[in-house]
Amino acid sequence: MALELVTIPCLADNYAYLIHDPVSGRTAVVDVPETAPILRELTFREWTLSDIFLTHHHDDHILGVAELRRITGARVWGAGADRHRLPRLDEVLGAGDEINFGTDTGIVIDVPGHTLGHIAFYFAKAGLAFTGDSLMAGGCGRLFEGGPDQMWATLTKLAALPPETLICSGHEYTASNLRFAASIEPENPAIMARIMRVAKARAEGRATVPSRLMGELQTNPFLRAGEPAVKAAVGLDDAADAVVFAELRARKDRF
Ligand code: ZN
Ligand code: FE
Numbered sequence: 390m391a392l393e394l395v396t397i398p399c400l401a402d403n404y405a406y407l408i409h410d411p412v413s414g415r416t417a418v419v420d421v422p423e424t425a426p427i428l429r430e431l432t433f434r435e436w437t438l439s440d441i442f443l444t445h446h447h448d449d450h451i452l453g454v455a456e457l458r459r460i461t462g463a464r465v466w467g468a469g470a471d472r473h474r475l476p477r478l479d480e481v482l483g484a485g486d487e488i489n490f491g492t493d494t495g496i497v498i499d500v501p502g503h504t505l506g507h508i509a510f511y512f513a514k515a516g517l518a519f520t521g522d523s524l525m526a527g528g529c530g531r532l533f534e535g536g537p538d539q540m541w542a543t544l545t546k547l548a549a550l551p552p553e554t555l556i557c558s559g560h561e562y563t564a565s566n567l568r569f570a571a572s573i574e575p576e577n578p579a580i581m582a583r584i585m586r587v588a589k590a591r592a593e594g595r596a597t598v599p600s601r602l603m604g605e606l607q608t609n610p611f612l613r614a615g616e617p618a619v620k621a622a623v624g625l626d627d628a629a630d631a632v633v634f635a636e637l638r639a640r641k642d643r644f
Contacts, residue, residue, distance in 0.1 A: 502540025
């Protein structure tokens, strides 16, 4: 039996995720923008929270941690590199660490760029990657701390996961991300089709995350910096992929 995944909208446009191992009963939340919707979901499913996994230190991902920890007694896991600016950690993580989680194992991937200490959690059996504000649906996080080379290396690493992996990212930014994608590749049919699907989902109040890595590879401009059509679109036909990525990220910041 694979891990169960629940996507929880929080605050204005954040997401938290619950993962539950039905065999061991272990239940974790990835990021805690606020507590109420998470507690409601735990009560509804009669799950007991055992762990809190943190992707990065930004307020909108950690605001509810102290309260949720107090109420549930769950253990808090986060990047050792950022322990000075994360809520109190019970378990300190670094790149390549493995977290035994019932029938599955979470692998910690270093994903700097949005922030320097940003980590992602990859569960291979379940095919789930919790990417926070690194790789996002149709886009990637802003470069608040890292440089474009760092984020490009991060995205390249995530792009190498199995294509059927579900990318569980931190925000509902998909519609605006895809508007930018279409501005770069107006003739990419996969982007046009995704824009329609996303508009329908949002009109029906549904989340557009998680998203399949396969679909990201076809539509997310930041994963497509190596594509000749994308290079040509930004007038950098012969540039290195990382240079094209830097240009795309700069253009998105102004978009
Ligand atoms: Zn952030
Ligand atoms: Fe965020």
